Amino acid sequence: MVNVIIGILVVVAVIYFAVVMYQHHLLKIAEGIEGRVKRLNDLNLQNEINKVKDIGLTGDSLSSVNSAQADFNNVTNSLIPAIKQNVEAVKSDSKGVNFVKTRDECSEAEQSVNTAEDDVKVIRQFLAKMNQLNSEHKKAITDLEARYKDLRKKLLTKNASFGPAIDALENQLSTIEGTFDDFSSLSKNGDHEKADKILGDLNKSTDQLELDVKKIPHIFATNNVEFKNQIEEISSTHAKMNASGYEFADDEFDVSLEELRSAVSDNLKNIAHLDLKLAEDSDNEIETKIDRLYDLMEKQLVAKKKVDKNFKITGEYIQHAKKQNQILISELDRLSHNYSLEHGEIDNANALGKQIDEIEDTYKKDRDAINNKEAIYTRILEHITSSDSQLNEIEKKQRLINDSVADFKDEEQKAHQVLDDLDLELHGIQRKIDELNLPGISQDYVDYFGIVADEIKDLNRTMDKVKISMDDVQKQLSVIKSDRDTLEEKTDDLIDSSSLAEQVMQYANRYRNSNPEISSALSKAKHLFDDEYKYPESLETIATAIDKANPGSYKRIENAYYKNKQDSQNQK
Incomplete structure (x- = not known):
């Protein structure tokens, strides 16, 4: 039971403490509102309104300042007294326990002071604008008067330099000056809001005119x-x-x-x-x-x-x-x-x-x-x-x-010389073959020799024509030289194979009676040499046989042959 009572007392104490703290919080807010109201009073906004009125406003500007005065009167005569009354109520009620009522009074006071501050801010901005416009317009009047004076002077003293544009420039200046008079009149009479609407276009027109006068x-x-x-x-x-x-x-x-x-x-x-x-x-x-x-x-x-x-x-x-x-x-x-x-x-x-x-x-x-x-x-x-x-x-x-x-003539002479040389070479080859005293020549060699001989005859006939084709001559020469080279190779092969075959067969004779294989090979080689004129085959047959009987013997004979041949050529 005691614990229950203690618990209740604790809860009551907590609630009471919370209420007291909340009332204290509202009291602080109320004191802050009082400070804000005091600052509004310290602004002496009425003095600022009176100074703007002293400018001598008319028209829309006067209506605007009267509206600002009415708004200020509402703040001072209605909003501020109501705020003060709410603040006093908050102070009084904060000592009791009706914190809901205190809270509502505090909220109402805070909303009212916010409204009052917003209204005062708008009024002050308007007053600042009026003062600024008044200053700007006074300066604009002075500046524009100077600019128009300068333009008049230029149009008067330098009118020839503007040519056909002088009349339009003067008319433009007169029109602008008329607008300036309207602006000046409104400004001097205190209707700055209407005057400001004109000033922008006036400045733009004046700038354009000055630019035209310059260009x-x-x-x-x-x-x-x-x-x-x-x-x-x-x-x-x-x-x-x-x-x-x-x-x-x-x-x-x-x-x-x-x-x-x-x-x-x-x-x-x-x-x-x-x-x-x-x-x-x-x-x-x-x-x-x-x-x-x-x-x-x-x-x-x-x-x-x-x-x-x-x-x-x-x-x-x-x-x-x-x-x-x-x-x-x-x-x-x-x-x-x-x-x-x-x-x-x-x-x-x-x-x-x-x-x-x-x-x-x-x-x-x-x-x-x-x-x-x-x-x-x-x-x-x-x-x-x-x-x-x-x-x-x-x-x-x-x-x-x-x-x-x-070079046709030179080419012809050279061709004749080459042809003579070829003919001599062909006879030289013939003599070499005759000097061998061979039993005969293979038909293949005879045929190739005949081809080269016929080619030389054909070229001789070409060269003997009344009109020579040097292209044809050069082509035939090229073919003959190639075939001549081949014939020389065939001739060398014929001379070498026949000469070596004879030497090897002479060497083989010493083994004829003692070596049946050499004897048989020698007979075959002689047949190929004497009867069929196949000198390379004859050489191969006998060379193979003596190398088998006496290895390296053919190589020695061959080396000796080519050495003697080389020495003989060098002596020539």
């Missing part, structure tokens, strides 16, 4: 002086160039100059209407077209200098190429009586001659144009450049054709 003299001078002078200079120079013998391809100078004069005239109207963006864009187009005409004349002048320097040289080059081609054709015609020209030499030389004639025709037309003062020098310069390039190529081709036939 127009240059744009006007460019069109009225620079462009007009350039157009007349181009017209005069073009006329002088025509009189001096210059012509222009697709000459449209007169049309272009007339278009430029019209464009300049239109652009002066753009300036008069203050349409400067369009005027500047037109300036760029006009300048580009003028530069193009200058460039066309400059190219003709530069081209004439180069033509004057090189025209005669090109003419001499043409005559040189023409003469060289005639000499080449004459030489080809002479050679064609004795030699077959099988690579289109004559046709190619004639084609080069035709090309030279075409170059000469163009040259003559250009020369007539110069003499008749109808020359388009840029075109003539292109012709000279192209002609020189073509003539260079023609000269290279002429040289190649000439080189290809220049």
